[in-house]
Amino acid sequence: MLEIPCPWCGLRCESEFSYGGEAHIVRPENPEALNDEAWADYLFMRKNPRGPHLEQWHHVYGCRRWFNVKRDTLSYRIECSYRVGEQPPEGEI
Amino acid sequence: MMTKYSFFNLVRNALGHHEGWAPAWRSPEPGKQYDVVIIGGGGHGLATAYYLAKEHGITNVAVLEKGWIGGGNTGRNTTIVRSNYLWDEAAHLYEASMKLWEGLSQDLNFNLMFSQRGVYNLGHNLQDMRDIRRRVDANRLNGIDGEVVDGIELKRRIPILNTSPNSRYPVLGASFQARGGTARHDAVAWGFARGADSFGVDIIQQCEVIGIRQVNGCVTGVETNRGFIGAGKVGIVVAGNSSVLAGLAGFRLPISSHPLQALVSEPLKPVLDTVVMSNAVHGYISQSDKGDLVVGAGIDSFNGYGQRGSFPVIEGVLAAIKALFPVFSRVRMNRQWGGIVDTTPDACPIIGRTPVKGVYINCGWGTGGFKATPGSGYVFAHTLAQERPHSLNEAFSLERFTSGHLIDEHGAAGVAH
Numbered sequence: 001m002l003e004i005p006c007p008w009c010g011l012r013c014e015s016e017f018s019y020g021g022e023a024h025i026v027r028p029e030n031p032e033a034l035n036d037e038a039w040a041d042y043l044f045m046r047k048n049p050r051g052p053h054l055e056q057w058h059h060v061y062g063c064r065r066w067f068n069v070k071r072d073t074l075s076y077r078i079e080c081s082y083r084v085g086e087q088p089p090e091g092e093i
Numbered sequence: 094m095m096t097k098y099s100f101f102n103l104v105r106n107a108l109g110h111h112e113g114w115a116p117a118w119r120s121p122e123p124g125k126q127y128d129v130v131i132i133g134g135g136g137h138g139l140a141t142a143y144y145l146a147k148e149h150g151i152t153n154v155a156v157l158e159k160g161w162i163g164g165g166n167t168g169r170n171t172t173i174v175r176s177n178y179l180w181d182e183a184a185h186l187y188e189a190s191m192k193l194w195e196g197l198s199q200d201l202n203f204n205l206m207f208s209q210r211g212v213y214n215l216g217h218n219l220q221d222m223r224d225i226r227r228r229v230d231a232n233r234l235n236g237i238d239g240e241v242v243d244g245i246e247l248k249r250r251i252p253i254l255n256t257s258p259n260s261r262y263p264v265l266g267a268s269f270q271a272r273g274g275t276a277r278h279d280a281v282a283w284g285f286a287r288g289a290d291s292f293g294v295d296i297i298q299q300c301e302v303i304g305i306r307q308v309n310g311c312v313t314g315v316e317t318n319r320g321f322i323g324a325g326k327v328g329i330v331v332a333g334n335s336s337v338l339a340g341l342a343g344f345r346l347p348i349s350s351h352p353l354q355a356l357v358s359e360p361l362k363p364v365l366d367t368v369v370m371s372n373a374v375h376g377y378i379s380q381s382d383k384g385d386l387v388v389g390a391g392i393d394s395f396n397g398y399g400q401r402g403s404f405p406v407i408e409g410v411l412a413a414i415k416a417l418f419p420v421f422s423r424v425r426m427n428r429q430w431g432g433i434v435d436t437t438p439d440a441c442p443i444i445g446r447t448p449v450k451g452v453y454i455n456c457g458w459g460t461g462g463f464k465a466t467p468g469s470g471y472v473f474a475h476t477l478a479q480e481r482p483h484s485l486n487e488a489f490s491l492e493r494f495t496s497g498h499l500i501d502e503h504g505a506a507g508v509a510h
Binding site for chain 1: 396494
């Protein structure tokens with residue numbers, strides 16, 4: 001069981017959360033202007049790294065807020081969490 | 094030369110106290126240059142090498158495996174084989190695989206313990222039953238056997254199944270594919286390895302690819318922990334690590350890697366003679382020939398490469414299995430493990446070309462790759478040899494995510510396999 005640090009509620013069990021995939025994917029300002037490759041890249045292509053990963057979690061059985069987590073996908077160690085709209089403490093990975 | 098496994102050879106070797114058997118495959122040093130290098134020595138990679146040699150006469154082939162062959166998902170799945178997929182493209186691909194399974198033990202001269210004991214997919218509510226009816230009808234139109242079984246008949250066939258209307262997960266009926274069943278997963282890897290090796294394919298274990306060398310966007314070989322190996326073509330067949338290898342080659346994939354768990358119980362006397370799956374409760378169960386119950390769970394929701402699953406998922410699947418089979422409530426689980434599955438947005442595989450010339454990929458089988466092992470190898474070998482997809486895997490290109498021609502198999506492939 002992961003213990004996930006919700007920025008509002010503190011450390012809570014994984015079963016209170018739902019997972020939201022890769023963080024910091026920004027919807028293109030003007031989708032009509034994109035070609036199919038760029039649109040597919042936005043919709044479907046993912047980093048899926050083996051190692052540190054910036055990802056979204058939703059405290060669905062708690063405060064119901066979305067937030068971001070930096071977690072290692074190999075060791076599952078969670079380095080930190082931070083609020084939506086913020087950048088990870090040490091910048092992009 | 095490969096020793097044929099036969100009754101005669103068994104008797105002959107028995108006289109020599111079974112000390113005369115040759116190894117099933119060689120362990121050669123990596124060569125300098127191959128026509129085709131397959132990255133990944135799981136079932137799919139080994140099957141690809143086997144069919145490259147057998148069907149296309151390409152034998153200057155190496156299979157590179159960073160661990161030991163069959164140590165990844167091939168040895169970690171719940172061994173279920175079926176082909177009752179909804180959409181034509183997927184149904185044809187999995188059915189081609191099923192047809193290969195049916196002759197595979199003979200073809201490979203290796204006992205895969207393929208047992209067509211039937212596969213039930215349970216329906217728990219009226220909508221499940223409508224979906225089951227639709228899928229079975231679609232299957233039969235595609236020439237795939239299927240049957241809708243109602244609750245009463247289901248109870249007659251599987252007496253230990255809890256079909257009480259008061260059950261936590263009421264069972265209204267099921268789809269049934271009689272030709273589905275199980276196969277011994279290790280034997281599949283070993284059988285294909287032995288078969289490929291007999292054609293001269295080099296199977297190189299403990300050889301990890303750490304780079305893919307390209308000149309002007311065209312592949313020339315792979316960097317490994319055992320040095321550079323030149324290759325005319327490279328096939329990437331690495332399941333959960335597909336995004337990592339694609340990263341080395343310089344392109345992106347629509348793949349998320351997740352841990353998928355399975356468990357086995359202590360061995361029991363024969364109690365369940367078929368395979369029972371439920372997509373709704375994310376559980377599936379069968380009994381191996383050794384007697385242990387083989388239980389499969391759902392995936393962990395988060396991306397992970399850890400080859401172990403989390404406790405809430407075990408709790409969820411065992412609660413569901415216990416509700417469906419109260420008789421198993423006191424069975425003890427012996428072992429639990431996880432494999433890393435490469436899921437795609439449409440629950441269908443990606444088999445074909447990549448943006449790098451000479452690099453081909455076969456990935457995205459997600460939670461259900463084992464059943465497709467021979468078919469996957471067959472069509473991927475064709476793709477590598479002919480440099481164009483087989484008609485069966487044409488629809489499964491990476492380009493479908495750009496063109497929008499997704500094949501939504503979540504209904505038949507969702508979680509349970």
